[in-house]
Amino acid sequence: MYDFVIVGAGSAGCVLAARLSEDPDARVCLIEAGPADDSEDIRVPATAARLFRTKVDWDYDTHEEPYCGGRRIYLPRGRVLGGSSSINGMVYTRGARADYDGWGQPGWSFAEMLPYFTRSEDNERGPCEHHGVGGPLSVADGRSRNPMSEAFVRAACEAGFGLNPDFNGPSQEGFGRYQVTQRDGSRCSSSVAFLREAERRPNLTVLTEARVHRIVVEAGRAVGVVGRRPGEDFEIGVEREVVLSAGAYNSPQLLMLSGIGPAERLGRLGIPVVADHPLVGANLQDHPQTWLVFGHSQPVSLLEAGAEHNVGLYLRERTGMLTSNGPESGGFVRTARAASADPDLQFSCLPVAFTEGGLGTPSGHGISFGACVLAPRSRGEVTLASSDPTAKPVITHRYYEDAADLETAVEGVRTALEIARQPALAPYTETALAAPVSDSDTDLRDYVRRHTQTLYHAAGTCAMGKVTDAELRVMGVDGLRVADASVMPRLVRGNTNAPTIAIAEKASDLILGGSLPSREKISDQVR
Incomplete structure (x- = not known):
């Protein structure tokens, strides 16, 4: 039993695990379907493409794209601690001010988001009105x-x-x-930046190679998750919240497997409906x-x-x-x-x-x-192929x-x-x-x-104002939030890793009510 269960140890999940566990009284469990990020090809920046279609890649493809000659387009996604930040191109961009202002969600304007970017950042160029230093995420010139x-x-x-x-x-x-998320010439993934130190805390449990199959919802409230690790099934209870940070493809997939999604489609697959959410998996965007x-x-x-x-x-x-x-x-x-x-x-x-x-x-x-x-104005969707939680989702971008x-x-x-x-x-x-x-x-x-290929920037499938509210709570289900690129109502004009980290930074404040323990208290706990 934990206070918080975070599903997905990617760009957002590692941030959330680190920030939520800064409260020594909070019991936090971070669950990742893939292995630890100990591959040399992850650490060495230039070898990232060697990770494609390996055990650290979800190895997705689109369905036949109707406006791209019926081609199926390869969609690599990180299935490892650090998620896609462990296999991506490490470009650090945030998008335009108008992107965040245009979301129309209270608390999410660019002026309100900038402090979350700078809180994370340790930019080797030094501090200025646009950049921060001293944060966990190393940002450097290539x-x-x-x-x-x-x-x-x-x-x-x-x-x-x-x-x-x-x-x-x-x-x-x-x-x-481009500036890049590197530290001393090596990849600085979300795992390296946020999780390395946090893993030493006694109140944080990190499970790898543990695939969540569904969220357990009782009387309208998320009370835990069930899934499978090699050789055993597991069930983990939660007292406060489940937070989905599984990404723009897997977060909507998990919601639908848990009965939260379009009721008619779920019914056809024999999945009991917990909450009829027609827009779960819709609004899929990419560059x-x-x-x-x-x-x-x-x-x-x-x-x-x-x-x-x-x-x-x-x-x-x-x-x-x-x-x-x-x-x-x-x-x-x-x-x-x-x-x-x-x-x-x-x-x-x-x-x-x-x-x-x-x-x-x-x-x-x-x-x-x-x-x-x-x-892009085009919109795609993520749907279920079956009720089997190990089946890959059906992804159609409709580029x-x-x-x-x-x-x-x-x-x-x-x-x-x-x-x-x-x-x-x-x-x-x-x-x-x-x-x-x-x-x-x-x-x-x-x-x-x-x-045309993907630029690996999928977003929008659990959008604020459609699936979640402005505090990232899934509408109609208590104790359940989503915090990753899927909550973007509209894709930002730029690479999505830094914005996803900033979303998770803000999500941690929303969950904790904006209060964090002092750094001295954290240091004492680690010692």
Whole structure:
């Protein structure tokens, strides 16, 4: 029996476990379906793609995407301590001020969220009005500085775009190098940042390889969870709250398996209805990304990361290619199509030939860059395949269902082609490995449909105002909250790891009533 049970030890769950256990009188249990994050491929930034389709990946795919030629699109998600922050590209961006203000939820404006970003942050550039220091999450300038990543920024400037030294500063627009969640050149996941120290507390229990099957609800209140670990079933009781932090795919799946969801669909699967919630699993959003890929003869791509001198650099100095987060540089662009004053495209550049959604093996040196649609209008959904809790959910993003998203993506490819023509990129764009056959609207649309991939930013499936209230409580069920990217009513314009951590920071204050014990008390407890 615990005071709090947190389901999912990802970007949000690790934060919640750390913050809630700061109260020494609170008994906290954090449950993770995957293993501990002890793989060297997790710690070394440049080897993240080697984790795809392994035991630390939920290994999801979309259903046949009707507006992308019926393709099934690979959706890697972390199934390990740290969740997707243990396998992601480590980019630290927050989105636009208007994203949070536009949610229309009390307490969630950008001005009210900024203190939660800075509370987490330990930015090596030092404190300012936009950044914090001293928090658990290390935010740093990338150490790889691949010449292709630098050339991409110069080429964008040659194409007429401005420089931006801080995408989390006064403005998003412009091109530059991303800051990353790294500590001394190694990945600083949510697990590394928040859980490492918290695990030493006697009031925090962390269970790995323990898959929750459903939430137990009695008389309208969540009273525990049931699931299975290798060789045994388990049931864990809760006195205060169950908090779902399983992500935009798994949190709605768990709600539906527990009888909280669209009553008609649940009935067809033989799942007893606890609360009729038609919008659980709806409102699914993501940033659809379209890459251009070029081959060249320069020995500077990440294919060289495993060379002896690069391994030596990493071991001795924590610098060099093995510190590359992948998308080292990029930028934000506001096109003429933008519906607001904020960017509608985000560009990323990878110093490697990126093929098959990261599953392909490059045959030679290359560079990849392209744009995602930042404010998509299309909406997908997560549904159940069966009442078996081990069955994968059915995920349909419906990328480009709204034709406006397709036209914005076309502008992204057109802009990427213009950047590719600039002198700074000439040494790295010798051969087009993946590019449209022409820049006609027809060919660009066809290319987008055939080559779109996820940018790994799923959100919205347990949205505030639809599934939860503004305090993240599931409407109609007591003692149950959701705290992860699924609660975003609308996807932010940027990478989702930092916003998810900030959501969890705020959720911990909501749960604890805004009061935390003193740091001295915490230190005494750890000692």
